[in-house]
Amino acid sequence: MSPHHGARAIEKSENFGGTMKRLVRMLRPARMKIALIIVLTAIAVVLQVVGPALLGRATDVIYTGVLGRVLADLPQGLTTEQTVELLEEQGRGELANMVGRADVTPSIGIDFSSLGRILLLVAAIYVISAVFQFVAGWIIRIVVQNLGWELRAKAQAKIDRVPLSYIDRRSRGDLLSRVTNDVDNITQTLMQTMNSIFQNLLTIIGIVAMMFIISWQLALLTFLVVPGGILLATRVMKKAQPHFRDQWKLTGEVSGTVEEAFTGHEVVTAFGLQEVFTEEFDERNEKLRHASFMAQFISGLMQPAMNLVSNLGYIIVAVVGGIQVASGTITLGAVQAFVQYSRQFTQPLGQLASMANLLQSGAASAERIFAYLDADEMEPDAAGTLSSPTRGEVEFRDVRFSYEEDSPVITGLSLHAKPGQTVAIVGPTGAGKTTLVNLLLRFYEIDSGQILIDGVDISTISKEALRANMGMVLQDTWLFEGTIAENIAFAKDDATDEEILAAARAASVDRLAGQLPQGLDTIVDDEGETISVGEKQLITIARAYLADPEILILDEATSSVDTRTEMLVQDAMANLKTGRTSFVIAHRLSTIRDADLIVVMEDGDVVEQGTHDELIAREGAYSRLYQAQFENREPAERQR
Template sequence: MSTPEHTPRRALPEASTSSADIKDSPGTTLPEPAEGMNADQAAAAAVDAQTAPARPKHGGRAQGPMGMSMGGEKPVNFGVSLRRLLGHLRPERPLIGGVILMAAVGVGANVVGPKILGKATDVIFTGAIGQMLGQQFPAGTPTSVVVERMRAGGGGQFADMVEKMGAVPGVGIDYDRLGHWLLLALALFAGSSLLGFAQGWLLNGVVQRSIYRMRQEVSSKLDRLPLSYFDKQPRGELLSRVTNDIDNVSQTLQQTLSQLLNALLTLVGVLAMMFWVSWQLALVTLLIIPVSGVLAGIIGKRSQKLFAQMWKSTGELNGHIEEAYSGHALVKTFGRQKEVEQVFAQHNDGLFRSAFGAQFISGIIMPVMFFVGNLNYVVIAVVGGLKVAHGSMQLGDVQAFIQYSRMFTQPVTQVASMSNLLQSGVASAERVFQVLDAPEQSPEATGSLPEPISGRVAFEDVRFRYLPERPLIDGLDLVAEPGQTVAIVGPTGAGKTTLVNLLMRFYELQGGRITLDGVDISSVPRRELRDRMGMVLQDTWLFGGTIRENIAYGRPGATEEEIIAAATAAYVDRFVHSLPDGYDTVIDEEGSNVSAGEKQLITIARAFLSDPSLLILDEATSSVDTRTEVLVQQAMAALRSDRTSFVIAHRLSTIRDADLILVMEHGAIVEQGTHHELLEAKGHYHDLYQAQFAAPLEDDAA
């Protein structure tokens, strides 16, 4: 029998099909469909939730598609979540070091480029001034003589500029020197581009491997979570965290890491070059940092909360869609489309408002940063022009500084504009971390079961409740002898399914113990325990695959002959040959291309193939027709032979031949005995039997 510990991810619903035990708990409600509900039950739960009186809330959990409130989320703790997210990159430290080195060299080459181009500009400008001076002074006149004569003539400001650049009358543009600087700039820019390409390639691998590990962690975590966690989580909300949120984290890391790294290195490099070129202008440029930081902080705080709400609303909308449309047939049957559409509109409107607000407010950062950057550009252009005119700077240096001012404001603007993406990604990461931090089921024990198992099951003073304030099972004692068929009957909410779920260790006891052949099942690893058990549920579950694969799921490695023998015993072989591809017929994930009864026969064949030591049947023939039920009951009798079996049944006609019948009410066994003994006692079982059979006969007679 497959178990949650070694079930493929798509088999997760099977681990949760036992959520019917909450249905059996008196006073306990499950507002949204549990993981294992079929489509009819999901829609029925939705309809019931709309028409039922006020019910107790389950610890802030989200509820069903008919309008109940959805649970709240904690606000994003940005700093802690960001550090934890970056911690997932730790295994990639060697490659990250290489990325940082390449980024530093590439940014360095890119930063030096404007200074080199400034040198080329100086060559051109000096040559142009030299040609102009050649019209006033003899060619080759020393620059010092030219400057002295200009000052004597009252042109002191122009003389300072000529002296600074060293222009010689009659000497034009030095094209060899100009080519040298241009080729050097080209080489620097080309090298920077190549390093950027290599950096992006490495960083892409770092991010994708980190996200791969995160997905593995989440998948592994889901297998370690108790069934109660899935009972309290809307399936659509959980799927949203596992898919949408992880994808958003991947996109955030992919788009922000490289840009943030380059932006920070560019800021450092550009700042150094600006102080080298002109420390006065560098100080002017630095004034934009506190202004930009204050503006970005004000805007970021407002958008951060909206991004957290946006992803919360996304999960709520996904949860509503999954719950409502998995039971769309019954929703239509009861004419509740309008209510479903209204709730969808509410969630959709909430997502629209939060997403619009988050994107709009965070989007303001970019134009604000551009405005501040343009003010800085104007100041530098004016001050730099004055310094060139007074001869305290060369034109090429001013040109380089203007480029540096642009390069300086660009990463500041870039970092500010990426804050929306970063906040969105961290909000998603925190939602994923909430799954990773969820309390796990108790650690696995190291004991073992004897070989072979005779099948003696004993419940000794067992106590269990789903909610601390609501008793369910208190002090229950029960012994099932080897080979016995124990039937469990009683009204809804009596605790029937809870009893077998405790035996399967889907839930842990809060008192007492359950033993199998004298061994406390809590001392045995869950996988070993569940490998000895076969379970057929009322809520059938089939995965997307062939009929052969679905049957073989009960025992991997089974031979073709064993699969066909199990199918024949469960009467699957009778209908499978009418299908287009026989045992190779592919069943979709919802099992919609086979009938409900055929699905149940396939799950029974799966149990036949697993050949368990203990057998648990939870209304296993509820979806088959009367004629097939007779045949299946005969097969079940053969399957139950020589093994202990627990049968949960509402139709008492199916358990007349049980060795022991337990009648449960409010979590307690109120009667036990054989069918005839309990009828003669004229107690609770007699009343149940009369309600099923006597009343219809009286109605027919009337």
Template sequence: MRKNVFIRFWAYLRYYKGSLYLAVFLKIIEAFASVLEPFILGLIVTELTTKLIAHTPIDVGKIAFLLVIYAVRGIFSEIGSYGSNYFMTRTVQRSIYDLRLDLSYKINKIPVSYFDGHQFGDMLGRFTNDVEVVSNALQQSFLQVINAVLTLLMVIGMVLYLNLQLAIVVIVSIPLTYFSAKFLLNKSQPFFKRQADVLGDMNGFVQENLTGFNIIKLYGREEASAEEFDGILDELQDVGFKASFISGLMMPVLNAISDLAYLIIAFWGGFMVITGSLTIGNLQAFVQYTWQIGQPIQTLTQLAAMLQSARSSLERIFEVLDEDNEVSEVTETLSGDLTGQVIFNHVDFQYNEDKPLIKDFNLEVKPGQMIAIVGPTGAGKTTLINLLMRFYDVTKGAISVDGHDIRHLSRQEYRQQFGMVLQDAWLYEGTIKDNLRFAKLDASDEEIVAAAKAANVDHFIRTLPGGYNMEMNQESNNISLGQKQLLTIARALLADPKILILDEATSSVDTRLELLIQKAMKRLMEGRTSFVIAHRLSTIQEADKILVLKEGQIVEQGTHQSLLDAKGFYYDLYMSQFIQTAE
């Protein structure tokens, strides 16, 4: 049986339970002080009215004593309110900090396959929105729920103490108020959810149309776009009206119930005052308690939805924390740097059990060789690299590097031997120098410049404002895509890897820059084992061996010229690109 997520979250709160208990204690004081107010005022009213009616001297000392108690009560109420919020905020924020820290650690331990199966937006939502929902719910709702429950219990106790008959009226109004509020909330909630969905549709529509504004103008789609937007606005207006109208009925309905209870207590209590079975001060207290009943019930009803959202968010967060970590069976260690000998020995692999991708794959790569991998989309090119990098483990067979089965090596130690440049150039917010140093944190400025020169990117960097100290923005769009690719190649070279992997590394580079990269890579790949995935076949003509993949199998292998002479699948691929280029 799965543990309740709120109970499980106690593992984070318990480290700060001192602050939590203090917050609850101060909230109890605040609630008690709040409930005590009508009773003290009732005593004052009783003292004044009875003495005035009887034309006897007012007991000033008693009145003064009651006023002092009232003032002290007010001070304790304020201290309780401020103190409980302060300590609760501190408890929640520290617990959420620990939760975020655990998520950060976890994300570096779970396998790459997990990210392949989850959308980026979904993962981002768990780290940001879901954690924030939990934080807000605990910080805003927890103490309010305690205050509401305590207020109800104390009010019931006070009215029972004052008068049993009138207490029945107040107690009966509690479930009536609660179920009325819950009914209206259940009716309005679907419209609020639909309102949020339509609002998301509207935001998406606006973003999409602003992004493609030129295309809309080009094809004369302005009127159609405006009509579609009008349709979204009409639905938003409709569901927004229904949500606001139904939820707006809550206060009138709850006030009507309170008014009814108030009228009953006023008439019945007034009669009891006349007959002398109830003091006028206690009647006044009953009236105040009647009004105090509605607010906590409404609070409990409204916070139920917030707590439910927090529960859903916690479930999504714990789903990530419960994921299995990457399997680590380290039985071998590298005695030194790799030479770059790679052997695929009868390798099978499949992402899904019913869909085998690579079957009985065999390959031997000698140190220093450049291996090019080509083939149509879905042939398994990137999958081979994922297996080599241990982003995934083979289903059958083995991959060995320098005689070591890579499954028996530490992933971190093993991957430090690799340099990798992906098709999607990734840079982060910071200086160009910091981005290059990302591959080797202890690299000196001279090493950074040397790597940039080797990648033929030094001149470009120096033409930028600030040179190596130019700040990249968050999206890294203050330089071109091709320039970003050059920087990522320089970053990989700075690491001085023993095995180099280029996955469509020149796909975003123009012809002139491509020639510069090829010249630099020819010099720098000397002595390194290199794997190059390319659709642009002109970039791999000097490869020592070209592997032609189709449906996870090597259908051809050889040098560029030998494969052209064979006039097989590679020949067809090359000629199709040559003809397209010529046209």
């Protein structure tokens, strides 16, 4: 379990507007496509908005036809004005008002030809609108997926620019969650909201215009309930925002716990820590469940609230509209169209409110990915290179380094490795052995002093040029899922089959491959059990051999292997070290007795240097370490 993992606080949200503006800026390269989306959506909305008005006209055709049949007792051939006068004379004033507004001709029924033309026109309008919406949605999918691709590409490129300390201090699961879950959430949010925002905004504008055209009195009455709806939506959105932020933060934490449990499954099982991880997972999963529930519950209140607003508006329109139809102020078809518009008006409002909550969720994810993309990067790399071929002379001059300010790890370290020498670095845990290697590879930058290769300060050399001359074989092996040959060739892009085979032979991997059905084409990975830890180590040695480095770093490559495999690994490393300057981090002192130079480190500094015999004769720190290991081993051997 990472020591920092349980102590991280919930991050505070950045400015929502600033985050969304940054996302919009990332969409600038697609502005022509977005402009086309707006045009297509605008046409689709206009066609949709016209539809209810046309359907109102169809209703009027039916309505006037029905009234005409009702007035069949009146003389035929009367004009509308004459019909109204006659009805008023008969004391049928309300019917006269309705006839006057509806332009009814007595005894003339429903004009089905006119009705058919209107309905066909409405159907054509809706079909064309649907086609335009489909095309706009298709373009949006292209734009959003391109944005997702760009975010992932930037995240992948960023990993090569952040210092190693940034990764060391954070949960790997949380970083993976940012690049996967959060980017997916951003793309899903934009996919669901981008076209809908354009469509709903334009729909609101079009509906408002049509409502005022039909009846400005009814429009004003309808809008009495709008401020309440907007206020309600704003309050719900503010309440939901922190829960969405916590939801995606906690998603990263749960991913981190799962990642640690999976990668360390054997250790967790061996030490019986399943309950510890289960409790940690349950705690974080419960927090995630609560945050997700609250976010969805609060945002889920939006639709019922907007439906309430819609129904209130509907009641107002139905009552007042009915009165106006009876008084002849407006036709039945116009009221029907207005009712449709009033119902449609609250729908885009509700959808915009719901999308505001979706945008809050997307913004929370965007803040997390932007926080990663904005992380401090390594200093600009130098442009210098080493002379070719490199001799492999390495010198540390009064090097000082600390991971944290005021907590020095290396204090005044000085050592000199001549070309072709094998330098063994020994010392107790925490002495700074691995740190020394990290500084040589410039995984971290020193605080003061100099590290020179062939007399050239490595701070003046590009990291790529520096590491091109170095090879590493670490205690913890790393293989990717692929064939043994592909894992060996990882060190050299243009490696030939002959070079891969030669490296395999030098590291005794050919013996291993000979025992496998597919030989060097056998699929392996870092977590699988196809081959043993020692056999994985042989593959990493072959990889380093193929790279043919001038400087070699070996981090106790035999500590996790059995005695038989250790002999193969030792032989392979002997071949690998030949003619190269080698730094060997050693825990088993018996494996470095023949080293040209043994460097003893304590508390971040070199306390002794010399050959094995010289250091034993001094009876100092090295002698004490060696005697302690020898004495511990002797009773164990007697017990066997």
